[in-house]
Amino acid sequence: MRILYGVTGEGMGHATRSRVILEHLLSCGHRVQVVVSGRAHKFLTDRFAGRPNIAFHEIHGLHLDYTGNKLDVPGSVLSNLVEFPKGLFKNVGVYFRMDFEPQAVISDFESWAYLYGVNHFLPILSIDNMQVIDRCSHGPEVEASADFDLARAAVLSKLPGCRHYLITTFFHPPVAKERTTLVPPILRPEILAARREPGAHVTVYQTAKSNSALVPLLRSMPYEFRVYGMGREGEEGNVRLRAFSEKGFIDDLRTARAVLAGGGFSLMSECVNLRIPMYSVPLEKQFEQELNARYLAALGYGAWARHWQREPVERFLAEAPPFTSYVPKDNSETFAALDELLAAL
Numbered sequence: 001m002r003i004l005y006g007v008t009g010e011g012m013g014h015a016t017r018s019r020v021i022l023e024h025l026l027s028c029g030h031r032v033q034v035v036v037s038g039r040a041h042k043f044l045t046d047r048f049a050g051r052p053n054i055a056f057h058e059i060h061g062l063h064l065d066y067t068g069n070k071l072d073v074p075g076s077v078l079s080n081l082v083e084f085p086k087g088l089f090k091n092v093g094v095y096f097r098m099d100f101e102p103q104a105v106i107s108d109f110e111s112w113a114y115l116y117g118v119n120h121f122l123p124i125l126s127i128d129n130m131q132v133i134d135r136c137s138h139g140p141e142v143e144a145s146a147d148f149d150l151a152r153a154a155v156l157s158k159l160p161g162c163r164h165y166l167i168t169t170f171f172h173p174p175v176a177k178e179r180t181t182l183v184p185p186i187l188r189p190e191i192l193a194a195r196r197e198p199g200a201h202v203t204v205y206q207t208a209k210s211n212s213a214l215v216p217l218l219r220s221m222p223y224e225f226r227v228y229g230m231g232r233e234g235e236e237g238n239v240r241l242r243a244f245s246e247k248g249f250i251d252d253l254r255t256a257r258a259v260l261a262g263g264g265f266s267l268m269s270e271c272v273n274l275r276i277p278m279y280s281v282p283l284e285k286q287f288e289q290e291l292n293a294r295y296l297a298a299l300g301y302g303a304w305a306r307h308w309q310r311e312p313v314e315r316f317l318a319e320a321p322p323f324t325s326y327v328p329k330d331n332s333e334t335f336a337a338l339d340e341l342l343a344a345l
Helices: 013-027 039-047 073-097 111-119 146-158 189-193 214-219 246-254 265-274 287-298 310-319 332-344
Strands: 002-007 031-036 054-058 104-108 124-128 164-168 180-183 202-205 225-228 234-236 239-242 258-261 278-280 302-304
Touching: 002 013, 002 111, 013 031, 013 039, 013 104, 013 124, 013 265, 013 332, 031 039, 031 111, 039 054, 054 073, 073 111, 104 111, 111 124, 124 332, 146 287, 164 332, 180 332, 189 246, 189 265, 202 246, 214 225, 214 239, 225 246, 239 246, 246 265, 258 265, 258 310, 265 278, 265 287, 278 287, 278 310, 287 302, 302 310
Parallel strands: 002 031, 002 104, 031 054, 104 124, 124 164, 164 180, 202 225, 202 258, 225 239, 258 278, 278 302
Antiparallel strands: 234 239
């Protein structure tokens, strides 16, 4: 089958997840063309360089700006508006150069491929974690907030009317809408091959480089911290700032005493699968991250807070025991569900 695959470039979780799905599609004999934006474009083109039956088109995508540990909503809107004319020109050019004639579309929360599918009356499948906000029920304590209503409206408007929605998740709220299937987190093979060997250090991942208060906070605690995502390298007392290295990060992850991070779904899923206690401080104004963190704590896989504060972090690191309640899963269930949907098309 000829498949058009869309990958959003905001955050690398979509790219690492899509890499796994793309590998599976190629192994099944499908021909795939991928539209992708941002850092995800380089990541995927490097991964699939020289591979037959797959091609990539770089498109312009929306991006988010941060101040401290908070999503800068006005700044994000303004910067995207400034770049809109150039981005529109680029995306229209890709549209008219597309001569692939796909038979189906798969979108990982990406709008260009979705709109192409709608315009060409193609069946569209959604594979992402975001749709859990709209297509599942989460109880009145979550759904009563204005932030939830805003997040649900945003997700609902992103990819409406798909043929089916595969939602990758480590928690299982009741499904509220038809054509929806919950599947385990999609994990890269390096994580599936990793073996848990708890050590003394704490691994830290920070999405917002502007969170300048984090390193001083870590320096005030009696642990070795290995920090990724701050955009610089070096040692500051007990804090080791590391450049990104997939191998190095996974090794620091599997041997960590615990993990401190935001509320991003991909890293959280990797921690759950490796059974590493995680302390989550979601980015403010990112309700999807807060929802992930709430379920993480409710299921006993870690803890969460709205702000970085020394006392609760230090208490978590001192007391958090390893958990054994989660049964690690591979990608076979997700692959089977996707193959069944494609066969039905």
